[in-house]
Amino acid sequence: MSTVPKLTIKDLQVSIEEKEILKGVNLEVKGGEIHAIMGPNGTGKSTLAQALMGHPRYEVTSGDVSLDGEDVLEMEVDERARKGLFLAMQYPSEISGVTNSDFLRSAVNAKRGEGNEVSIMKFIKQMDKKMDQLNMDESFANRYLNEGFSGGEKKRNEILQLLMLEPRIAILDEIDSGLDIDALKVVAEGVNGMRNPNTGFLIITHYQRLLNYVTPDFVHVTMQGRIVKSGGPELAERLEAEGYDWVKEELGIEDETAEQQA
């Protein structure tokens, strides 16, 4: 597709098990932009990510989401993915008996579509290259998907999928947690390598350390199930230095979690 990707979220409200978590999120992410989402624990960051991807336990009760003008909420999970949405999960699933490479090849082919499958040789070459780039040992290709992977290995594997699938909009949920310093740099390089008008990023993180390597264009703060403040990279730096108290004070918020009624 030649157009610049655009994800638009309008007044998104999401419940989990009847409990309202997101209470109206508005956000637009375009190709070439990097948005960081920060916020205290339990304020709805993962909820936003999961709802965008279509996680079965999260129920969208109101609002709109569109990708390149198409209604995302109408789409099945796999269709969202094939249209270019990608979520690197905070807690990726483990799937026994399915090798990483078989899975990845199926995913790459699903995106390319029937009749346009990648040759095995070409796929292996590509995967080898990306694994090399991420300092992943070759053995990970033939291990079962995430099974027995350490926390950091799982995160690296999520990034491997990101690099192989080249989505239009990539959502990374705490991709930096559990990564050692070297891995963090490698992952950041991976993201920076995809920093171009064909891809937009929504990066959920608690720490400035990732943002030191991947400078965001926009930083948003979530509290009580909403984005309560937005700014540039300097906002993240201030949060790192001072924490969230000043934001709460500024906005008159007492308990920041999503559970609290606003």
Add this chain to the structure above:
Amino acid sequence: MSVNTEQLFDRQIVTQISQSQEEPTWMLQKRLAALDEAAKLSLPKLEKTRIDRWNFTSFDPYRGEEALTTIDTLPENVRQFVSAEKEDHVFVQKNSSPVYQQLSADLKEKGVIFTDIATAAREHGDLVQKHFMTDGINPNEHRLAALHTALFSGGLLLYVPKNVAVELPFQALFWASGKGVGNFPHVLVVLETGANASIIANFVSDEDSDAVVNGAFEVFLGDNARLSVASLHTHGEETTEVAYRRTVVGRDAHLDWTVGDLNGGRTISDNTTHMQGSGSNGEIKAITVGAGEQRSNITSTFHHWGTHTETNIVARGVMLDAAQTILNGVTKIEKGATKANGVQAEKVLMLSPEARGDANPILLIDENDVQAGHAASVGKIDPIQMFYLMSRGLSRRQAERLVIFGFVGPVLDTIPFDSLRERITDVIEGKLSS
């Protein structure tokens, strides 16, 4: 053929079956004795599966077929189960009749026997008499064993002499075709000391077949012998299959059993192995996929008699639609079987809300100085796993397929025959997409 309360089948018919094949007298006597018993014996008691209304007796007990001039006259969906290159060892049975046999002159010279039971009984009477329904399956175990003894037709003897190793697998194909047929093959495998061989048996039927299949498999492994044996069952939805398999394993012998219960119809599958000789080791891999309203009861059993015997049972069941399966695993360690080690794992994956499964691991241990372990699980496909896979663009069906093949992988990946692995994969694919 209707059921008679006195006698389930006419003595006359049994006599005819035997005489038409010029069987020795002892075999006819054995058939007739079993026929008398069949009326008195009850059906086997199966864990959690009611079989009293299954059809075991209403079928045409003998349906003879013409021999094939070439194997290529078989319909493609049947033909595909065997490879019949010049060097291959092949046996094909249609309904009651062996219709095609192929064994290289080289193996014949080495003393290998691979022929139908009737011929074997005439030409190698002592060998057959020694092993046929004696130390393996007892004709009086229950009604179904007795019925098999009385009415069996066709089947084969595979005999591998001392220290003879055969590279290529022996292949057998049992095909039930047409309405109202019974298919009662008896497979007898005898490996002498130090022999080494493998055999793949395929049990198939036409898609619309309503065959009653009551086959038996008896295997005897001499000391130090090695055998890989696989039994693949792909009967149609309207069929009923009973499959009893018994193996007796000698000292330091090695047994590798694969059972693919991939029928569309009702299935009783029992695979019991006696680890008689010390130091022997055995493995049973069982895989089943159920669809529609199918019912199956699948049991894998190892009896440890010898010391230092080692066994492993790995069973996987995938249930679609409203199918139900009972997967039983039994590890029995007898008194005196010191240093024995038996492990087992049965798992059932259910893909629909109406599917049911049961995994029953049973350890029965009468000796202290042993090791044993078991694992079992029954579960539905995990929606979070599905979400993860679909979030990478895989359709629901593709994602399910990956999870299912991942689930059966521990069985499938260790099958020692490439062709069989591919065949089972195809059959599972077929079941998933219908």
